[in-house]
Amino acid sequence: MTGEIPHRDTLERIVGVLRKNKDILILEHEKPDGDSIGSGLALAMALSSLGKKAILLSQDPHPAMYDFLPGRHLHTTVSCIEPEDVDPGVTVFVDCTGPDRAGKALSYARSETWINLDHHVSNSGFGQISLVDLDAAATGELVFFLLKLMGAGINLDIATCLYVALVTDTGGFRYQNTTPRCFHVAAELIDKGVNPSQVADQLYEARSFSSLMLLKNALHTLEVYKNGQLASIDVTRAMLEDSGASLEDADSVVNYPRSIAGVEVALCFKESLDQTAVHLSLRSRSKVDVSKIAGLLGGGGHPRAAGAVIEGTFEQAKARVFGVLDGLEIWTDS
Amino acid sequence: MTGEIPHRDTLERIVGVLRKNKDILILEHEKPDGDSIGSGLALAMALSSLGKKAILLSQDPHPAMYDFLPGRHLHTTVSCIEPEDVDPGVTVFVDCTGPDRAGKALSYARSETWINLDHHVSNSGFGQISLVDLDAAATGELVFFLLKLMGAGINLDIATCLYVALVTDTGGFRYQNTTPRCFHVAAELIDKGVNPSQVADQLYEARSFSSLMLLKNALHTLEVYKNGQLASIDVTRAMLEDSGASLEDADSVVNYPRSIAGVEVALCFKESLDQTAVHLSLRSRSKVDVSKIAGLLGGGGHPRAAGAVIEGTFEQAKARVFGVLDGLEIWTDS
Numbered sequence: 001m002t003g004e005i006p007h008r009d010t011l012e013r014i015v016g017v018l019r020k021n022k023d024i025l026i027l028e029h030e031k032p033d034g035d036s037i038g039s040g041l042a043l044a045m046a047l048s049s050l051g052k053k054a055i056l057l058s059q060d061p062h063p064a065m066y067d068f069l070p071g072r073h074l075h076t077t078v079s080c081i082e083p084e085d086v087d088p089g090v091t092v093f094v095d096c097t098g099p100d101r102a103g104k105a106l107s108y109a110r111s112e113t114w115i116n117l118d119h120h121v122s123n124s125g126f127g128q129i130s131l132v133d134l135d136a137a138a139t140g141e142l143v144f145f146l147l148k149l150m151g152a153g154i155n156l157d158i159a160t161c162l163y164v165a166l167v168t169d170t171g172g173f174r175y176q177n178t179t180p181r182c183f184h185v186a187a188e189l190i191d192k193g194v195n196p197s198q199v200a201d202q203l204y205e206a207r208s209f210s211s212l213m214l215l216k217n218a219l220h221t222l223e224v225y226k227n228g229q230l231a232s233i234d235v236t237r238a239m240l241e242d243s244g245a246s247l248e249d250a251d252s253v254v255n256y257p258r259s260i261a262g263v264e265v266a267l268c269f270k271e272s273l274d275q276t277a278v279h280l281s282l283r284s285r286s287k288v289d290v291s292k293i294a295g296l297l298g299g300g301g302h303p304r305a306a307g308a309v310i311e312g313t314f315e316q317a318k319a320r321v322f323g324v325l326d327g328l329e330i331w332t333d334s
Numbered sequence: 335m336t337g338e339i340p341h342r343d344t345l346e347r348i349v350g351v352l353r354k355n356k357d358i359l360i361l362e363h364e365k366p367d368g369d370s371i372g373s374g375l376a377l378a379m380a381l382s383s384l385g386k387k388a389i390l391l392s393q394d395p396h397p398a399m400y401d402f403l404p405g406r407h408l409h410t411t412v413s414c415i416e417p418e419d420v421d422p423g424v425t426v427f428v429d430c431t432g433p434d435r436a437g438k439a440l441s442y443a444r445s446e447t448w449i450n451l452d453h454h455v456s457n458s459g460f461g462q463i464s465l466v467d468l469d470a471a472a473t474g475e476l477v478f479f480l481l482k483l484m485g486a487g488i489n490l491d492i493a494t495c496l497y498v499a500l501v502t503d504t505g506g507f508r509y510q511n512t513t514p515r516c517f518h519v520a521a522e523l524i525d526k527g528v529n530p531s532q533v534a535d536q537l538y539e540a541r542s543f544s545s546l547m548l549l550k551n552a553l554h555t556l557e558v559y560k561n562g563q564l565a566s567i568d569v570t571r572a573m574l575e576d577s578g579a580s581l582e583d584a585d586s587v588v589n590y591p592r593s594i595a596g597v598e599v600a601l602c603f604k605e606s607l608d609q610t611a612v613h614l615s616l617r618s619r620s621k622v623d624v625s626k627i628a629g630l631l632g633g634g635g636h637p638r639a640a641g642a643v644i645e646g647t648f649e650q651a652k653a654r655v656f657g658v659l660d661g662l663e664i665w666t667d668s
Binding site: 173176180183184186190200204205206212219222224256259261 | 505506507508510511512520524530534538539543549553556590593595
């Protein structure tokens with residue numbers, strides 16, 4: 001099935017531009033995730049193997065859980081290199097809904113041509129060449145087809161990075177974006193030698209003891225409302241201090257209220273370190289568009305995963321959020 | 335790749351026997367899991383579609399998390415039917431290491447011919463026809479090839495059951511038994527219309543509130559030993575009562591010590607309801623064969639997942655287990 005290459009015309013235009021240029025800058029989004037990192041590293045390694053000078057750049061460093069990925073020598077952050085030291089012929093944005101998503105790395109994109117590779121519905125369609133495929137489970141899926149068309153050999157290193165892009169953006173083949181095409185691409189990557197259990201161990205089985213202590217503390221606050229359709233959990237600054245867990249560890253806590261049978265909307269309230277605001281994470285199972293709820297609170301995101309930052313104390317922020325939720329006509333009686 | 339059918343000769347012999355017989359009994363193992371249930375339901379539905387009278391039988395009922403699977407009208411338990419009411423021409427054991435694994439359902443297997451479909455290294459090789467493939471991620475993988483060879487159409491219902499067999503026995507494509515072949519089979523099943531996110535929601539995102547309360551209580555006992563290579567967690571009878579969780583809920587608790595970075599061996603001590611014994615679950619990451627440790631304690635299992643029942647109070651059982659573990663030369667200094 002992966003013999004059929006989607007978006008062949010656009011991908012051929014991209015291949016043409018990449019072939020013509022020697023210096024290629026690849027930009028990840030701020031706080032890069034597995035898809036941005038995996039896509040970026042795979043593209044950078046493939047271009048290097050074709051004799052190009054490829055630099056992968058991000059505003060923020062890669063989280064430690066991705067340290068096992070190959071190709072890190074091609075990645076740098078804005079704190080390690082000056083804009084004047086980069087002179088790209090073309091810039092490729094991976095997994096960025098708009099140029100601003102590259103954050104401080106944007107000022108390095110001084111090329112005339114910008115290529116936009118993404119799969120988010122909110123992508124602005126920027127760039128001289130824009131390929132935004134809402135059916136792609138991950139931007140890594142588009143990079144996979146790009147490399148096939150470019151004739152860049154997908155070796156084990158490149159395949160591992162693309163597999164990580166797929167597996168992280170589909171939550172381990174569990175989210176609604178997990179399509180047959182994504183599964184066929186994954187199967188092809190595994191045929192290149194990717195070890196799914198080793199990758200899963202690196203991504204999902206390398207928790208810190210303190211992250212489990214944070215979970216223990218947070219579970220004490222788990223509550224269910226609205227006939228079991230809404231569940232909420234708190235992460236306070238005191239919990240972070242008591243457990244020694246990191247802010248990154250707090251990101252996964254919202255998965256627990258989300259995992260309860262019957263829960264459609266899950267909330268996680270995270271107190272800011274200066275205790276002047278609360279970061280709200282919203283998740284939904286299948287029906288409610290939580291990006292709209294986040295919008296009412298000054299935030300945004302995806303239909304199934306969104307967020308907002310709410311000024312005030314923990315109690316004030318929770319009261320405001322529950323006030324908004326109470327006013328929505330999304331809760332059924334049974 | 336799934337065009338190549340492995341074990342073609344043995345599978346053709348099985349197809350021949352199944353074609354010749356009208357009444358076919360399929361036996362699951364005691365306390366059936368997703369592989370035994372998914373394999374059994376898929377085989378029963380396929381045989382029914384070919385005009386056979388197929389009964390899927392188990393000693394114990396299916397856990398509620400599998401209620402969403404189709405084909406349940408073909409399944410029954412020993413409490414609902416007498417041995418005399420079953421007169422099979424052939425009996426197929428799915429996912430059973432030996433005939434005794436069928437438990438009380440074994441007395442229904444009054445056919446001359448037994449077919450043994452399994453993937454466990456400890457399978458005794460019983461049956462007139464025995465197909466034990468250690469490279470199969472799940473018995474469901476063997477049923478998939480059997481149905482292809484038999485010319486039984488793999489419709490969406492059958493594909494869903496086989497996908498559940500694969501996804502549960504590989505821990506969501508995370509365990510070491512996740513092979514390229516397993517991934518290609520999964521991709522083919524998804525092409526039949528299986529919805530991976532719906533299946534994952536049913537299997538992994540339908541926890542009870544009380545199971546999370548049990549987890550919270552158990553996390554208070556989480557401890558790490560041996561330079562971080564060993565982690566242990568307790569589930570006491572009091573925790574089950576306090577949380578209202580089921581014994582089934584306790585089964586997944588061992589995944590938490592197992593998930594800590596650097597931990598090679600994980601233990602979960604579960605107090606028996608009559609408080610006269612302790613059920614020990616053992617897991618390992620990649621090196622230690624925990625079935626050997628379980629063997630020293632009178633139990634058994636797989637290299638990466640094993641168990642034992644230890645007589646005595648909680649304190650006595652833990653002292654005995656740590657005594658055995660202290661004597662092993664598997665711990666490194668760094």
